[in-house]
Amino acid sequence: MINDILARFDAGETLSKADLCALLQIPVGSEDYYCLLAAANGYSRRAFSGKGLIFGQLGLDAQPCRINCKFCSLAKDAMNGKPVQICGLEDTMRRAKELAEAGAEDVFLMTTAEFSPELFLEYGKAVHAVLPETVRLVANVSDFDLAYAHKLREAGFTGVYHICRLGEGIDTSVVPEVRIRTLDAVRDAGLELYYCVEPIGPEHTNEQLADEMIRPRDYPVGVMAVMKRIAVPGTPLAARGEISAARLAQICATATLAMRPQRAMCVHEPDELCLMAGANQLYAECGTNPRDTCAETRNGRGFSVEDAKAMLKKTEWN
Numbered sequence: 001m002i003n004d005i006l007a008r009f010d011a012g013e014t015l016s017k018a019d020l021c022a023l024l025q026i027p028v029g030s031e032d033y034y035c036l037l038a039a040a041n042g043y044s045r046r047a048f049s050g051k052g053l054i055f056g057q058l059g060l061d062a063q064p065c066r067i068n069c070k071f072c073s074l075a076k077d078a079m080n081g082k083p084v085q086i087c088g089l090e091d092t093m094r095r096a097k098e099l100a101e102a103g104a105e106d107v108f109l110m111t112t113a114e115f116s117p118e119l120f121l122e123y124g125k126a127v128h129a130v131l132p133e134t135v136r137l138v139a140n141v142s143d144f145d146l147a148y149a150h151k152l153r154e155a156g157f158t159g160v161y162h163i164c165r166l167g168e169g170i171d172t173s174v175v176p177e178v179r180i181r182t183l184d185a186v187r188d189a190g191l192e193l194y195y196c197v198e199p200i201g202p203e204h205t206n207e208q209l210a211d212e213m214i215r216p217r218d219y220p221v222g223v224m225a226v227m228k229r230i231a232v233p234g235t236p237l238a239a240r241g242e243i244s245a246a247r248l249a250q251i252c253a254t255a256t257l258a259m260r261p262q263r264a265m266c267v268h269e270p271d272e273l274c275l276m277a278g279a280n281q282l283y284a285e286c287g288t289n290p291r292d293t294c295a296e297t298r299n300g301r302g303f304s305v306e307d308a309k310a311m312l313k314k315t316e317w318n
């Protein structure tokens, strides 16, 4: 079965949802499991010419976020009286520049849904002005319409990280239709869309995972990703636990074959096994982080650019 699927992938065929579900149900550690990882690894080493990539993400604020996602440390219920924190403009410019100078090829500015959209455009313009021309500037913000997507572009953003999350509308307070409207706005404004299957928890079915691997086919997506859900203490979903590294690698490999990403395949958070299963790109992070209870994620979960470089080197990505 898997040999047939992998042969059709090699022949250039687009894999179906049934194919993806078959790959996702392979028992971890079986011979087929390693064949799947090898196929994704082989694809990515060829497609990306052995080159590893590092992106940098800067979280701008910690405010009780109205979207109230059940896995997020910045959600209204999880914040529960913790101090509000907003990175100033000068600090944002300095930190974004530092990320780029350290080697981040794309720099992401991330906010909660409480951050003013107009102020965010001002931040974007200021950061764009200090970044080298070769560095892409990417927005990771709440939902918006086409008019705002154009404003992001005018401010200097080249792309947007946006997704329809697993459990959207159940574990978050945003329905999938709103996410899809934003995804369409990103595409229609000519911004690059960065997509991810996230946040993956033990309860998600193979069908749910496959749906989110297929959804980005409706858009031009050059950078695909997978991310497991972190069991953040104090969040409602922490009790459900986390998927294993072995399972994440299987999902990473399957998503790679599903999307054939042309520019990069990311695993979030950094993970060596996934770098041998299709991933070639990691994030360095600083500032606030929905997956961290530490106010400055560089002192907590966040990798530095140097940490990311070291992991890429260990797995023999250039």
Ligand code: SF4
Pocket: 065, 066, 067, 068, 069, 072, 073, 074, 075, 076, 111, 112, 113, 172, 290
């Ligand atoms: S994940 Fe984002 S949208 Fe959801 S509560 Fe956290 S900051 Fe808000």
